[in-house]
Amino acid sequence: MRRGRSIEFADYRNYTPGDDPRRVDWNIYARLEKPFIKLYEDEQDLTVHILLDASPSMRWRDETTDGSAGASGKWTRAAQLAIAIGHIALTSGDRLLLELSTRERFGPKRGAPATAELIAFIESKSAEMDLRESRIAPGLLAPASGLNAWWKRYALDARPGICVIISDLLDAEGCTEGLNALGASRLDTRLLHTLCPAELEPEFAGDVRLKDIETAVTQDVSLDDATLRQYRDRLRAWTGDLRDLCRKRGARYHLTNTATPIEQIMLRDLRREGWLV
Amino acid sequence: MNLLNAPALLFALIAIPIVLLYLLRLRRREQIVSSTLLWRQALLDREANTLWQRLRRNLLLLLQLITLAFLVFALSRPYVEAPGGISGRHIVLLDASASMMATDAPPSRFEAAKAKAREMIDQLGPGDALSIILVDHAPRALTAATDNKAELLNALDAAQPSLHAANWSAAIALAQATAGSESPIITVISDGAGGGRGAGPANGLPASPLSLLPDTARFVPIGTSGDNLAITNLSLRRTLQGLAALVRVENMGSQPREALVSLRVDGALADARTLIVPARQSVAWTVNGLDLRASAIQATLQAGAGNALAIDDTAYAVNTVREMRRALLLSRGNLFLEQALLALPELEVTRAMTPPVLPDAGLLVAAGRDFGFDLFILDSLSMTLPPEANALYVGAAAPFTVTGQFSNTDYVRAEAHPIMDAVDWRGVNIQSAALLDAPAWLKPVVQTQGGPALYAGQRNESPSAGPLAAGRIVVIPFDLRRSDLPLQIAFPVLIANTVEWLAPAQGASIPASIRPGEAVALPPNSRVQLPDGSVVTVGERGFADTDQPGIYQALVSGARAPIRSDFAVNFINPAESNIAPNLQALAGRTESAPATAPETATTQREIWPWLAALALVVLLAEWWIYQRGLPALNLKRATRPPNT
Numbered sequence: 072m073r074r075g076r077s078i079e080f081a082d083y084r085n086y087t088p089g090d091d092p093r094r095v096d097w098n099i100y101a102r103l104e105k106p107f108i109k110l111y112e113d114e115q116d117l118t119v120h121i122l123l124d125a126s127p128s129m130r131w132r133d134e135t136t137d138g139s140a141g142a143s144g145k146w147t148r149a150a151q152l153a154i155a156i157g158h159i160a161l162t163s164g165d166r167l168l169l170e171l172s173t174r175e176r177f178g179p180k181r182g183a184p185a186t187a188e189l190i191a192f193i194e195s196k197s198a199e200m201d202l203r204e205s206r207i208a209p210g211l212l213a214p215a216s217g218l219n220a221w222w223k224r225y226a227l228d229a230r231p232g233i234c235v236i237i238s239d240l241l242d243a244e245g246c247t248e249g250l251n252a253l254g255a256s257r258l259d260t261r262l263l264h265t266l267c268p269a270e271l272e273p274e275f276a277g278d279v280r281l282k283d284i285e286t287a288v289t290q291d292v293s294l295d296d297a298t299l300r301q302y303r304d305r306l307r308a309w310t311g312d313l314r315d316l317c318r319k320r321g322a323r324y325h326l327t328n329t330a331t332p333i334e335q336i337m338l339r340d341l342r343r344e345g346w347l348v
Numbered sequence: 349m350n351l352l353n354a355p356a357l358l359f360a361l362i363a364i365p366i367v368l369l370y371l372l373r374l375r376r377r378e379q380i381v382s383s384t385l386l387w388r389q390a391l392l393d394r395e396a397n398t399l400w401q402r403l404r405r406n407l408l409l410l411l412q413l414i415t416l417a418f419l420v421f422a423l424s425r426p427y428v429e430a431p432g433g434i435s436g437r438h439i440v441l442l443d444a445s446a447s448m449m450a451t452d453a454p455p456s457r458f459e460a461a462k463a464k465a466r467e468m469i470d471q472l473g474p475g476d477a478l479s480i481i482l483v484d485h486a487p488r489a490l491t492a493a494t495d496n497k498a499e500l501l502n503a504l505d506a507a508q509p510s511l512h513a514a515n516w517s518a519a520i521a522l523a524q525a526t527a528g529s530e531s532p533i534i535t536v537i538s539d540g541a542g543g544g545r546g547a548g549p550a551n552g553l554p555a556s557p558l559s560l561l562p563d564t565a566r567f568v569p570i571g572t573s574g575d576n577l578a579i580t581n582l583s584l585r586r587t588l589q590g591l592a593a594l595v596r597v598e599n600m601g602s603q604p605r606e607a608l609v610s611l612r613v614d615g616a617l618a619d620a621r622t623l624i625v626p627a628r629q630s631v632a633w634t635v636n637g638l639d640l641r642a643s644a645i646q647a648t649l650q651a652g653a654g655n656a657l658a659i660d661d662t663a664y665a666v667n668t669v670r671e672m673r674r675a676l677l678l679s680r681g682n683l684f685l686e687q688a689l690l691a692l693p694e695l696e697v698t699r700a701m702t703p704p705v706l707p708d709a710g711l712l713v714a715a716g717r718d719f720g721f722d723l724f725i726l727d728s729l730s731m732t733l734p735p736e737a738n739a740l741y742v743g744a745a746a747p748f749t750v751t752g753q754f755s756n757t758d759y760v761r762a763e764a765h766p767i768m769d770a771v772d773w774r775g776v777n778i779q780s781a782a783l784l785d786a787p788a789w790l791k792p793v794v795q796t797q798g799g800p801a802l803y804a805g806q807r808n809e810s811p812s813a814g815p816l817a818a819g820r821i822v823v824i825p826f827d828l829r830r831s832d833l834p835l836q837i838a839f840p841v842l843i844a845n846t847v848e849w850l851a852p853a854q855g856a857s858i859p860a861s862i863r864p865g866e867a868v869a870l871p872p873n874s875r876v877q878l879p880d881g882s883v884v885t886v887g888e889r890g891f892a893d894t895d896q897p898g899i900y901q902a903l904v905s906g907a908r909a910p911i912r913s914d915f916a917v918n919f920i921n922p923a924e925s926n927i928a929p930n931l932q933a934l935a936g937r938t939e940s941a942p943a944t945a946p947e948t949a950t951t952q953r954e955i956w957p958w959l960a961a962l963a964l965v966v967l968l969a970e971w972w973i974y975q976r977g978l979p980a981l982n983l984k985r986a987t988r989p990p991n992t
C-alpha cells in the first residue's frame with residue numbers, strides 16, 4: 072500500500088512574508104543570498120478504509136464451504152480479504168478504518184498489533200450475524216444492505232485515503248449512486264467484487280422458484296440451457312457495466328471468485344492489478 | 349368403426365391425475381438465492397421466449413394426453429369391418445394322414461396345411477372362435493374353441509402328421525359333437541388323397557361323411573401332384589434255393605418312373621436293381637437265394653423324381669419262416685392225431701409211413717440241432733432217433749421195453765406238468781395200455797390203478813447225457829384208437845401242450861408285420877428294442893409303441909428263457925401312398941365356393957396395434973422434446989480453479 076513520505080523533498084519556492092522561517096533552506100540562502108522555501112511532500116496520514124458488505128446476500132451459502140482447494144463461502148472469503156488487506160495497512164503504519172454494512176465500525180487503528188483486534192472484531196460480528204440468521208427466517212433478515220445509502224453517507228465524512236469495498240454488489244437498487252458519491256469524494260476507491268461459483272455458474276436445474284434471501288422476492292425460473300445462457304450473458308454484462316462505471320468514476324474494479332484461493336488473490340491477482348506493491 | 353371393449357374408455361380418467369400432476373409440478377421447488385436481481389434481468393431478456401416456454405410445457409402435457417388417448421383407445425379395442433377373412437365359429441379339420449407328408453407342396457403338404465390354418469387364425473377376429481381337429485386314424489381336437497391365437501398357434505405348431513389314413517367319419521362326427529347346437533363353419537384342409545388306386549369315388553374324403561357336412565363347409569385343397577413311388581409289398585418265402593424276397597414297387601403317378609430298389613439283409617446290401625415302373629402300375633421284383641438264417645430284410649426305394657412321399661419308400665420284413673416248427677408224423681394213418689396237429693399254428697406236419705433217411709448222426713451233431721424236424725411223432729411205428737430229438741411216442745411200439753399190459757386204467761392222479769395244463773384226464777377210458785420199463789428221467793405224468801398212462805421227461809436230466817442230449821420225450825403208452833381219449837376235450841389240449849413243450853414256438857403269437865400304431869400282444873416283462881435303439885419293457889397291457897416303421901427286436905418272456913422274436917412295423921399303405929389330390933371330391937366345394945354366405949363376407953379387424961404404435965411414437969416425441977429443452981445435469985460444469 073502506498074504511503075506518504077513526508078520527509079521527502081519536493082520543490083522550492085520563493086519566500087513570501089509569513090512563511091515559517093524554519094522551512095527556509097539556509098544552505099541555499101548562504102550561497103544565493105535569497106531565501107527559498109523548501110517544499111516537501113505533503114505530510115499526511117494515509118487512511119485505508121475497508122467497507123465490508125455483510126448483507127444477507129454476502130452470507131448466502133457461507134456454510135457450504137467445502138474446504139477443498141481453498142474455496143470458501145462468500146462471507147468467509149470477504150472477511151479473509153478484509154483481514155488480509157487490513158493487516159497490510161496496519162503493518163505499513165497506515166490508519167485502518169473498517170466499516171460493515173451494518174454501520175458497525177472498527178478503528179481507526181494504527182500499528183501491527185491491531186491486526187489481532189481486527190480479527191477479533193470480524194469474528195465477533197460473524198458470530199452475531201450467525202446467531203441472528205439462525206433465529207430469523209431468510210427474507211426477514213435485517214435491512215437490505217442499501218449500498219447506495221451506505222456509500223453516500225460514508226463518502227461525506229471520509230478522510231481521504233484508499234477505500235477498499237468488498238461486496239457482491241447484489242443490491243436491488245444497484246450501486247451506481249454510491250459509486251458516484253465515492254468517486255466524487257477524495258477516496259481512492261477500489262471495488263473488490265466477490266461472487267461465489269453458485270452465482271457465476273448456477274448449479275440448480277429444472278423448474279424452481281428462486282427466492283431472494285434479502286427481499287424474499289420470488290422469481291419462477293425454468294432452468295433450461297437457454298435460460299442459463301441468458302443468465303451468464305446477463306452476469307457478464309453486469310460485471311462489464313460495473314467495470315466501466317468504476318473506470319469512469321476513477322475507481323478500480325476487480326472481480327474475484329470465491330473458488331479462487333486467497334493466496335492467489337492476494338499474491339497474484341491484486342498485485343497484477345497494481346493494488347498492492 | 350366399433351369398440352369391443354368400450355368400458356376401457358374409463359381409463360381416460362387417468363388424464364385427471366396427469367393434469368393434477370402437472371399442476372402440482374408447477375408448484376416449483378423453492379430455492380433461496382443470494383439475489384434474484386440477475387435472474388429477473390435474464391428473464392426479462394427472455395420475455396419474448398416465455399410464450400414458447402409455456403407452450404413447450406403445455407406441449408409436453410398435450411403429448412402425454414395424446415399418448416394416453418391412443419392407449420385408452422387401443423385398450424377399448426376398436427375394430428373396422430374388413431372384407432374377407434373369417435368370423436364366427438369355425439372348426440378346422442386338418443388332415444394329418446400319411447399322404448400329407450408328401451413334399452409336392454414344399455416343405456410338405458402338412459406344413460402347407462398348417463400355413464393355411466395359421467392364415468385362418470390370423471384372420472380370427474375378436475369374439476370369433478376356432479377349434480382345430482387333427483384328422484388321422486383317431487381324430488382329436490387340438491384345442492377347445494377359442495379365440496386365443498397364441499394357444500391355437502402353439503397347438504398347431506405341435507401337430508404332426510401321422511402314419512395312418514385319416515378317419516373322416518370319426519372326424520366329422522367329432523366336429524359335429526364339438527359344434528353342439530351351434531352351426532360353426534367347418535373348414536376341411538386336406539389333400540383329399542388316400543383313396544387308394546383307381547378312380548373310386550372320393551375315398552380319401554369319403555363322399556358319404558362329406559354329405560353329412562353342411563353346405564357352408566369350405567374345402568381348402570392341399571397338394572398338386574400325385575407323383576409318388578411306393579413299396580407296396582415286401583414278403584419273404586422259403587424256397588429250395590433259400591429265402592426269397594418279393595418286392596413290389598408301385599408308381600402312383602401318371603408318368604413312367606425309374607426307381608432304384610435296394611434290398612438289405614441284416615443291414616448288409618444284398619441286391620439292388622433299377623426298376624422301370626409304368627404309370628399307375630406296379631412292378632414286382634423277386635430276389636432269390638437269400639440266407640435262410642437272415643433275420644431282418646429291408647427294401648429301400650430311391651427315385652430321382654416323381655416321388656413325393658418318403659415314408660413309403662422303405663419296407664421291412666422279418667424272416668418268420670424259420671420259426672415254423674416242422675414235425676414228422678410217422679403213422680399208418682391216425683385221423684385224430686393228424687387233425688389235432690393240423691390245428692396247431694406254425695407247425696408244419698410231414699406225414700410218413702416209413703422213416704425218412706436222416707443224415708448221418710455224426711454230421712448232425714456237428715451241424716447242431718438241425719434235423720430238418722423240430723419234432724417227431726411216432727404213432728405205433730418205431731424209428732431210430734438221435735438222443736437230442738424231441739419225440740412223442742404213441743402206442744405200444746415205443747423204444748422202451750414193454751414189460752406187460754394193464755387194463756385197469758382208472759384215473760388215480762396226475763402230476764403237475766406243462767403238458768397237463770388244463771387237461772382233465774378223469775374221464776379217459778383206455779382199453780389197455782403197455783407197462784413200460786421207463787428210465788429214471790422219464791417220469792409218469794398220469795397214474796392209473798394199473799400203471800402210468802402218460803410219461804414225460806427230458807434226456808439231459810440224465811447225468812450221463814451230454815449237453816446236446818436235450819431231447820424231450822413224451823410217451824402215450826397206448827393206442828389212441830383203443831381209448832376214448834381222442835374224443836375227449838382234453839385231447840387237443842394235451843396235443844397242443846405236448847407240441848408246445850416238445851418244440852416251443854418262437855414267439856408264435858406275434859405277427860411278422862404290423863401297421864404303425866397297432867398293438868402287439870406281448871407278454872408282460874418282454875423287452876423290445878425299437879428301431880431307434882431305445883429299449884422298452886412291456887407292461888401289462890401289451891406293446892403299442894409301434895409308431896416308428898422298422899424292425900423291432902423283442903425278447904419275449906415266457907415260462908422258460910426269453911425267446912427272441914422280432915417283428916416289423918411297416919408303413920405299407922397303398923391307399924395313402926396314392927397321394928394324388930382328390931380334387932373331384934372337393935370339386936364344387938372348394939375354398940371360393942361358399943364365400944357367398946354374408947356373415948363370412950366381412951371380418952372385424954382390430955386396429956389396436958396401430959394405436960399402440962402411434963402412442964409409442966408420440967411418447968418418443970414427448971421424450972425428445974423434453975430432453976432437447978432441458979440441460980443435462982450441469983453439476984460438473986462448476987469450474988474449479990487449479991491449485992496454486
